[in-house]
Amino acid sequence: MPKSPGGALLQGFTIERDSSVPIYRQLDASLRRLILDGSLAPGQKLPSTRELAQELGISRITVKNVYEQIIAEGYAQAKTGAGTFVADGLDTEAFPQVRTPRRKDKPSGIEISTRARTIAASKSVARYGETAPFRPGVPALDQFPVKLWNKYLAEAMARDARRSLSYGQVNGNASLREAIARHLADARGMKVDAERVIITSGAQQAFVLIAFVLLNQGDTVWYENPGHIAGRDVMQIMGANVAPVPVDGEGLDLDHAMGRHPKPALIFTTPSHQQPLGTTMSLGRRLALLNYAQENNAWIIEDDYDSEFRYRGRPLPALSALDSARRVFYVGTFSKSMFAAMRLGYVVVPPEFTETFATARNLLGQNSSAVVEEAMARFMADGRFTEHIRKMRRLYRARRDVLFESLARDCGEFLEPERTDAGMHMVAWLKAGIDDQAAHDALLEAGIDSLPISVYCIEPLNRAALVLGFSGVDERIIPRLTKRLAAVLRDLTG
Numbered sequence: 001m002p003k004s005p006g007g008a009l010l011q012g013f014t015i016e017r018d019s020s021v022p023i024y025r026q027l028d029a030s031l032r033r034l035i036l037d038g039s040l041a042p043g044q045k046l047p048s049t050r051e052l053a054q055e056l057g058i059s060r061i062t063v064k065n066v067y068e069q070i071i072a073e074g075y076a077q078a079k080t081g082a083g084t085f086v087a088d089g090l091d092t093e094a095f096p097q098v099r100t101p102r103r104k105d106k107p108s109g110i111e112i113s114t115r116a117r118t119i120a121a122s123k124s125v126a127r128y129g130e131t132a133p134f135r136p137g138v139p140a141l142d143q144f145p146v147k148l149w150n151k152y153l154a155e156a157m158a159r160d161a162r163r164s165l166s167y168g169q170v171n172g173n174a175s176l177r178e179a180i181a182r183h184l185a186d187a188r189g190m191k192v193d194a195e196r197v198i199i200t201s202g203a204q205q206a207f208v209l210i211a212f213v214l215l216n217q218g219d220t221v222w223y224e225n226p227g228h229i230a231g232r233d234v235m236q237i238m239g240a241n242v243a244p245v246p247v248d249g250e251g252l253d254l255d256h257a258m259g260r261h262p263k264p265a266l267i268f269t270t271p272s273h274q275q276p277l278g279t280t281m282s283l284g285r286r287l288a289l290l291n292y293a294q295e296n297n298a299w300i301i302e303d304d305y306d307s308e309f310r311y312r313g314r315p316l317p318a319l320s321a322l323d324s325a326r327r328v329f330y331v332g333t334f335s336k337s338m339f340a341a342m343r344l345g346y347v348v349v350p351p352e353f354t355e356t357f358a359t360a361r362n363l364l365g366q367n368s369s370a371v372v373e374e375a376m377a378r379f380m381a382d383g384r385f386t387e388h389i390r391k392m393r394r395l396y397r398a399r400r401d402v403l404f405e406s407l408a409r410d411c412g413e414f415l416e417p418e419r420t421d422a423g424m425h426m427v428a429w430l431k432a433g434i435d436d437q438a439a440h441d442a443l444l445e446a447g448i449d450s451l452p453i454s455v456y457c458i459e460p461l462n463r464a465a466l467v468l469g470f471s472g473v474d475e476r477i478i479p480r481l482t483k484r485l486a487a488v489l490r491d492l493t494g
Helices: 023-036 049-056 060-072 114-120 146-158 174-188 203-214 229-237 254-260 283-295 351-363 370-381 384-410 436-445 478-493
Strands: 076-079 083-086 197-200 220-225 241-248 266-269 299-303 328-333 345-348 415-417 425-430 465-469
Touching: 023 060, 023 436, 049 060, 060 076, 060 478, 114 229, 146 370, 174 197, 174 328, 174 345, 174 370, 174 384, 197 203, 197 351, 203 229, 203 266, 203 299, 203 328, 203 345, 203 351, 220 229, 229 241, 229 266, 241 254, 254 283, 266 283, 283 299, 370 384, 384 415, 384 425, 384 478, 415 465, 436 465, 436 478
Parallel strands: 220 241, 220 266, 266 299, 299 328
Antiparallel strands: 076 083, 197 345, 328 345, 415 425, 425 465
């Protein structure tokens, strides 16, 4: 049920607790709407943060954060000792009307397929639009070379329009596939024929293609636990028996899997930087995994989602670089190294699968833009991609260090951060019996994103944790955010 305050002044505020829209965004949207439509007049005093929090039944920290945001944007002004007031002189005619997002009720009598019900139950939690700080997997969009990228897009558009504005090539742009093959040879130690590279609209489409081509109903998939959320859900949607395999200090626990689960058709792993724990699979475990796959006619998905960002030594060679029997499907993405909206990734398939994957790619969707593919091919050929990765690696190392130090200083009472030598996120183990989902929800209300480690799990772990992304957060504001994070956890446990 929506929650509205009782006072006449506060009737315009509505909070829907079962909405997918975070509470702080609902409150922010309500305030802006009331100011812009004149319900709250210029100079009118707003309720105190304590009063509004009590009336709505939400955290006072959430209200304070929203007030700070609308003050910073000029919607309101704070007067010392007097309170917060609607800003004077706002020309509300110049602003678009702001509407509070509302939940859509499911129509009665609607029947959906079993597969659709599985999709509806997915725990995959991509954020659309603007993301809050510490969302895992978000690159430094504030540092992306937009003007330079636009130059390459313009060049791609300027070439033969019959090619640029068509569906593109069935396997993806040939120049881009060649550039990816060169990149993998240099950065991941892989000898790859460009014909084996299939361009996809991100890693997720690669997982869909692999599952579509390889899996039959009831096939077993060994899957890291905890592990990649959306990839796991794709396997389940395809009707696979997704069998959780714990991760130890050397990576996926192969002995555990062999002793507990049926032989797999497919094994899903993130060997270079385990998602989300950050473990690097040992050489011995890699060789044992490849040997098992060859002897048991199993296939391996190697999800190499953020391997470019290693902060000590060179990035490790990929599992695929050791794969002489060609049992590995290597999946890469530009969503983490560039930006998610470009919708570009790839899968390196064994040679006997190239035609099948090309056909499946065409059947299941017309995929990424031919213009973006051409622009990315030129961007890589000119060395711009390598240059960007080097710059981001330095930046992310600095942001990682600031987050680790700030968490240790401000939040040590509530969590224990784990330093990572690679990637774009770190795991912070929660103390004092704090539930990670409850902590995630409370932080989201306060404008701080994260992911509870429990959503990565098929079988629960014996510890709770938050997964915190540092790559997309300006290091100058991280200390302020960790203080807010500590206040939320203190309020949650108090």
